[in-house]
Amino acid sequence: MTIDIEKVRKQLEARKAELTASIENAAESAAPVELDQQVQGRLSRMDAIQGQAMAQATIERRRIEIAQINAAFKRMEQNGFGYCVECGDEIAPKRLELNPAIARCVECAD
Numbered sequence: 396m397t398i399d400i401e402k403v404r405k406q407l408e409a410r411k412a413e414l415t416a417s418i419e420n421a422a423e424s425a426a427p428v429e430l431d432q433q434v435q436g437r438l439s440r441m442d443a444i445q446g447q448a449m450a451q452a453t454i455e456r457r458r459i460e461i462a463q464i465n466a467a468f469k470r471m472e473q474n475g476f477g478y479c480v481e482c483g484d485e486i487a488p489k490r491l492e493l494n495p496a497i498a499r500c501v502e503c504a505d
């Protein structure tokens with residue numbers, strides 16, 4: 396089975412746009428929590444702080460995924476897409492199907 400790089404590229408572009416939009420949404424929740432005791436009780440303030448931390452973790456994960464996608468685009472330009480960045484072996488098509496941005500074969504993944 397050969398990989399349809401153009402199809403994968405479109406998939407990754409769509410995923411990247413999705414992630415970018417999601418970062419923008421999460422950035423709102425990650426905004427500093429206003430410590431207004433009169434408006435918010437102690438519990439809801441803790442909720443807000445917890446929500447903020449979760450939103451920041453979400454943004455961080457999205458940023459990592461975007462970086463992986465950008466790296467995959469670069470490998471496409473250099474005709475290295477579909478090959479493991481560690482050992483140079485072909486990455487199993489099933490593995491690429493699951494995550495087209497993946498950079499390592501099963502053996503090098505750990």
Ligand SMILES: [Zn+2]
Pocket residue numbers: 479480481482483484499500501502503504
């Ligand atoms: Zn490998």
